[in-house]
Amino acid sequence: MTARVGVVTFPGTLDDRDTQRAVRIADLEAVPLWHRDKDLKQVDAVVLPGGFSYGDYLRAGAISRFSPVMESVIEQAKGGMPVLGICNGFQVLTETHLLPGAMLRNNHLHFICRDQKLRVENADTAWTADYEAGQEISVPLKNIDGRYVADERVLDELEAEGRVAFRYLDGNPNGSLRDIAGITNAAGNVVGLMPHPEHAVEPGIGTGRTDGLGFFTSILKKLVNAS
Amino acid sequence: MARVVVDVMLKPEILDPQGQAVQRALPRLGFEGIADVRQGKRFELEVEGPVDEAALARIHEMAETFLANTVIEDFTVRVDS
Amino acid sequence: MARVVVDVMLKPEILDPQGQAVQRALPRLGFEGIADVRQGKRFELEVEGPVDEAALARIHEMAETFLANTVIEDFTVRVDS
Amino acid sequence: MSLDTVKHADETPDVEQPWAELGLKQDEYERIRTILGRRPTGAELAMYSVMWSEHCSYKSSKVHLRQFGEKAPENDALLVGIGENAGVVDVGQGYAVTFKVESHNHPSYIEPYQGAATGVGGIVRDILAMGARPVAVMDPLRFGAADHPDTKRVLPGVVAGIGGYGNCLGLPNIGGEVVFDSCYQGNPLVNALCVGVMKHEDIHLAKASGAGNKVILYGARTGGDGIGGVSVLASETFDAAGDSASGTGKPTKRPAVQVGDPFQEKLLIECTLEIFREDLVDGIQDLGGAGLSCATSELASAGSGGMRVELDRVPLRDATLSPEEILMSESQERMCAIVEPGKVDRFLEICEKWDVIATVIGEVTDGERLEIFWHGEQIVDVPPRTVAHEGPVYERPYARPEWQDALQADDANKLARPGTAEELRAQVLKVISSPNQASKSWITDQYDRFVQGNTVLSQPEDSGMVRIDEDTNLGVAVATDGNGRYAKLDPYTGAQLALAESYRNVAATGARPLAISNCLNFGSPEDPAVMWQFAEATRGLADGCLALGTPVTGGNVSLYNQTGETAIHPTPVVAVLGVIDDVDRRTPMAFADEGHLLYLLGDTKEELGGSAWSQVIHDHLGGLPPAVDLDREKLLAEILIAASRDGMIDAAHDLSDGGLIQALVESCLRGGKGARIVVPDALDPFVLLFSESAGRAVVAVPRSEELRFTDMCGARGLPATRIGVVDGEELDIQGEFTIPLTELRAAHEATIPSLLV
Numbered sequence A: 001m002t003a004r005v006g007v008v009t010f011p012g013t014l015d016d017r018d019t020q021r022a023v024r025i026a027d028l029e030a031v032p033l034w035h036r037d038k039d040l041k042q043v044d045a046v047v048l049p050g051g052f053s054y055g056d057y058l059r060a061g062a063i064s065r066f067s068p069v070m071e072s073v074i075e076q077a078k079g080g081m082p083v084l085g086i087c088n089g090f091q092v093l094t095e096t097h098l099l100p101g102a103m104l105r106n107n108h109l110h111f112i113c114r115d116q117k118l119r120v121e122n123a124d125t126a127w128t129a130d131y132e133a134g135q136e137i138s139v140p141l142k143n144i145d146g147r148y149v150a151d152e153r154v155l156d157e158l159e160a161e162g163r164v165a166f167r168y169l170d171g172n173p174n175g176s177l178r179d180i181a182g183i184t185n186a187a188g189n190v191v192g193l194m195p196h197p198e199h200a201v202e203p204g205i206g207t208g209r210t211d212g213l214g215f216f217t218s219i220l221k222k223l224v225n226a227s
Numbered sequence B, C: 001m002a003r004v005v006v007d008v009m010l011k012p013e014i015l016d017p018q019g020q021a022v023q024r025a026l027p028r029l030g031f032e033g034i035a036d037v038r039q040g041k042r043f044e045l046e047v048e049g050p051v052d053e054a055a056l057a058r059i060h061e062m063a064e065t066f067l068a069n070t071v072i073e074d075f076t077v078r079v080d081s
Numbered sequence D: 001m002s003l004d005t006v007k008h009a010d011e012t013p014d015v016e017q018p019w020a021e022l023g024l025k026q027d028e029y030e031r032i033r034t035i036l037g038r039r040p041t042g043a044e045l046a047m048y049s050v051m052w053s054e055h056c057s058y059k060s061s062k063v064h065l066r067q068f069g070e071k072a073p074e075n076d077a078l079l080v081g082i083g084e085n086a087g088v089v090d091v092g093q094g095y096a097v098t099f100k101v102e103s104h105n106h107p108s109y110i111e112p113y114q115g116a117a118t119g120v121g122g123i124v125r126d127i128l129a130m131g132a133r134p135v136a137v138m139d140p141l142r143f144g145a146a147d148h149p150d151t152k153r154v155l156p157g158v159v160a161g162i163g164g165y166g167n168c169l170g171l172p173n174i175g176g177e178v179v180f181d182s183c184y185q186g187n188p189l190v191n192a193l194c195v196g197v198m199k200h201e202d203i204h205l206a207k208a209s210g211a212g213n214k215v216i217l218y219g220a221r222t223g224g225d226g227i228g229g230v231s232v233l234a235s236e237t238f239d240a241a242g243d244s245a246s247g248t249g250k251p252t253k254r255p256a257v258q259v260g261d262p263f264q265e266k267l268l269i270e271c272t273l274e275i276f277r278e279d280l281v282d283g284i285q286d287l288g289g290a291g292l293s294c295a296t297s298e299l300a301s302a303g304s305g306g307m308r309v310e311l312d313r314v315p316l317r318d319a320t321l322s323p324e325e326i327l328m329s330e331s332q333e334r335m336c337a338i339v340e341p342g343k344v345d346r347f348l349e350i351c352e353k354w355d356v357i358a359t360v361i362g363e364v365t366d367g368e369r370l371e372i373f374w375h376g377e378q379i380v381d382v383p384p385r386t387v388a389h390e391g392p393v394y395e396r397p398y399a400r401p402e403w404q405d406a407l408q409a410d411d412a413n414k415l416a417r418p419g420t421a422e423e424l425r426a427q428v429l430k431v432i433s434s435p436n437q438a439s440k441s442w443i444t445d446q447y448d449r450f451v452q453g454n455t456v457l458s459q460p461e462d463s464g465m466v467r468i469d470e471d472t473n474l475g476v477a478v479a480t481d482g483n484g485r486y487a488k489l490d491p492y493t494g495a496q497l498a499l500a501e502s503y504r505n506v507a508a509t510g511a512r513p514l515a516i517s518n519c520l521n522f523g524s525p526e527d528p529a530v531m532w533q534f535a536e537a538t539r540g541l542a543d544g545c546l547a548l549g550t551p552v553t554g555g556n557v558s559l560y561n562q563t564g565e566t567a568i569h570p571t572p573v574v575a576v577l578g579v580i581d582d583v584d585r586r587t588p589m590a591f592a593d594e595g596h597l598l599y600l601l602g603d604t605k606e607e608l609g610g611s612a613w614s615q616v617i618h619d620h621l622g623g624l625p626p627a628v629d630l631d632r633e634k635l636l637a638e639i640l641i642a643a644s645r646d647g648m649i650d651a652a653h654d655l656s657d658g659g660l661i662q663a664l665v666e667s668c669l670r671g672g673k674g675a676r677i678v679v680p681d682a683l684d685p686f687v688l689l690f691s692e693s694a695g696r697a698v699v700a701v702p703r704s705e706e707l708r709f710t711d712m713c714g715a716r717g718l719p720a721t722r723i724g725v726v727d728g729e730e731l732d733i734q735g736e737f738t739i740p741l742t743e744l745r746a747a748h749e750a751t752i753p754s755l756l757v
Ligand SMILES: Nc1ncnc2c1ncn2[C@@H]1O[C@H](COP(=O)(O)OP(=O)(O)O)[C@@H](O)[C@H]1O
Pocket: D055, D056, D065, D068, D081, D082, D083, D084, D085, D086, D087, D102, D126, D288, D289, D518, D519, D520, D552, D553, D554, D555, D556, D557
């Protein structure tokens, strides 16, 4: 039996089909979830993919956060279900306050698309167990609202608890405080990051690297071991 | 130091996708009775020296040539009290 | 129909690169004497029915939960006169 | 003003009508009266005027464009040719690909962000209307001088608009062009290309047939934006932009600028694709220039029977719009579908699912007229063909300009050349850091090139390439090219050079060129010299396509790109589409492996006319452009494709503007490896580095493949000269100079950012 990973589509989601592909490449079953449905179809984990849900109008993630599917995701996440937010998904997670902080316009004000080097700081989350702490990976980064901010108290807390999951290396691409590229909740089941692991899972496609596959193999192991 | 506020809004006849998206979301969030939403920009300028007519005229010009794109936007300038 | 304006600005301690970019450009355009610029959002809401205290309270709630993200932004609500 | 009904028009033949303000000529207005047997109503006048504008009717260009059909090469791959929203090409395995390049030049000058954004939106809807899922975009751009203050306004806005719209739609931007030249100062060229993929059976056409079928308008509400946009912005000079006439002669000032909503377009794409999957439409048309006037008249004209439309049913954003304005509005993100009555409910359901507004606005009739009603009263009653397909056609006079001879006599090969190795080195650095030759990554990094997870190659590679089937690895490659300087020196050759370069770029990545699309950007057709350039360029392109066996599938013409008497350089932009059976076999441009041997393919002659070197070092434009040899181009392409398929080469880069040195610098920087170059005895180092002879490429060959590769070239008769090896951390032109990669990178990459901050 393999595990079922739900991939949510909001209006304006872009990377849902790519994320489903990445899930399948890791030998998991990809289950499309629709924003209007509260029903999570008994999935074992959920990915909120990248894109511009609701055009990123108002603020990135601000409108999607109120969708029916998110009511269920929030509830289940609080109960321990693994949830990964990539880019726009990360923005949704901060808007729901499942993860602290907020995402703002990049400090240089431009959209930026590049191959981004990261350090995996926390390899104990549901989505990073297949990496080593301190491992350096490269995955595509592409966004305009990628500047992570939170107040000093929250940042210190994140650092103290080891909840900074990923940090930018070789130059901060957007002004994120403390070079934060992604964070986790205290339980390690909810993880959000701006770069796109689902676009680094096949050789020859995109940057040609497969450094992002570990997110999906991590969750596979976790779910299969649990069952 | 005095503060001057420049509000920049899309002209009424120009499509405002952002305002529309907000308006359409409101009923779902349980807020009824908002017939229209327009979203624009607000600039707060901290002005050195006195905000006299000359200063306001300059800010008006700045708004017209730079802060707003008058092809699609209107603007207002006012001293914040 | 009455208009209510909600202004949303980044909290003062949060870096505002858009405002900074505007401010940096001003001297080049020949506008001196602006010490600081902050850029925020302005929402114009057309409200059906009377804008009484209850209505304003609802709009306040809407601003707090939706129009602004209070982790990073402050807001004000006022009836447009 | 009261409603100008058909009946009223019949009764009041002598009413003065604002045909001149709407851009119609006296004889055109008379022709409308003859067609209708009465004066047109205000609504009819509005429709004819936009549909007979240069932009929609191609009245000046049509007689020349015909050659693309007349000289079309035999080609089984062409499934849908010129005349539809976009051409469709068979790429095998049951897949069809549609692609088209279109201009949004004038709007992008007035409002760079929105002009460019809606340019992307428009071309994407054209592709969608063919039944295809859009899979990639490209953006050939041209701006005024890089250091001109207005370029600082236009360029960042255009780039942000293309990125803002395309990124939000989820379409990878896989290539394009950025060219600076003062000739584009008041007339930047913003061309946009979209590629879409479908199965053969999913091809849809823009026609309304089957009496009783419903006409459904879906997408955004109709507003007052862009009214007169077509005729004022795209066809005439636009001094009066912003207060174009509104069709009724009312004093209202409607903005001619359209604002795009990429989020709405994304919903429109997904909704439309779901509608296609369930086979719910008979005919479909996007709304672009001329809005509903265009969509209704084209659908009715292309189909059988007539059409009846209740215009008052159109959902409006602004309730005060008059029927004329509704017909002319260019509000974005709208589509029009013809749907059988039994499928309407399901159609509307899918629209509701995607939050897309959809309204039945009329039906197909068994008559022959396009009839439009406003609250029950008839305001339009026309034969649709006369609006959409039988507009005026002009045989504009053309003549080779007097200055052409002097321009060609001003030979660039006679310009002063560097006297020493030191000077040559300095000129190399100057050329590769000049705005046209410098790295464009400051721009292209603002575009998402990874979305959809199928991008195999993207800028700065020779062509963009996307995988279209995950199981078989089938892929398509597209490149766009154009060189206004060459075309100015000789428009016939210039157009062929654009074609040859684009063709070569596709082949360099290992894909087999199949078909072309083009965007012809020129000055005023009323100037005989411009018209001559246009005639020559189309003739060159048509002849070239015939020689290469790649048919023209469609394209776009943008005229009136001029300021006062001064036209832009004639700028035909050519897009070539190619297919590759296995994307794993693609050839990238990067020199990535030390020890690989560098071969220069083709002949290098002394050809500096129109070259980057002549522009950067001497600010010179004169002489003749490089000669074209299309048989040679074909041979080169065959070699590049075979070498990729059989794994004989590891990298390839086509040679074009900037010559060999430009290609070497780009391939070295891309791979992070240096190269040692030995100048062949027969060649002068300066000519080797800077000549822009066509039909050339540089390739990196693993030593183990050298014999096989050179044997192949020898057997086929393609000159292949070993010029060096991938090696070290510097570019070493032996006996001349060396430049460390770090210095090259700094020179190549610093220019564009420094110009735009
Ligand atoms: N330069 C050109 N080469 C070939 N076909 C062209 C060219 N310009 C326009 N066409 C064709 O003429 C038809 C009408 O073009 P256009 O009005 O731009 O279409 P649309 O309104 O769908 O964008 C299309 O089929 C287009 O491909």
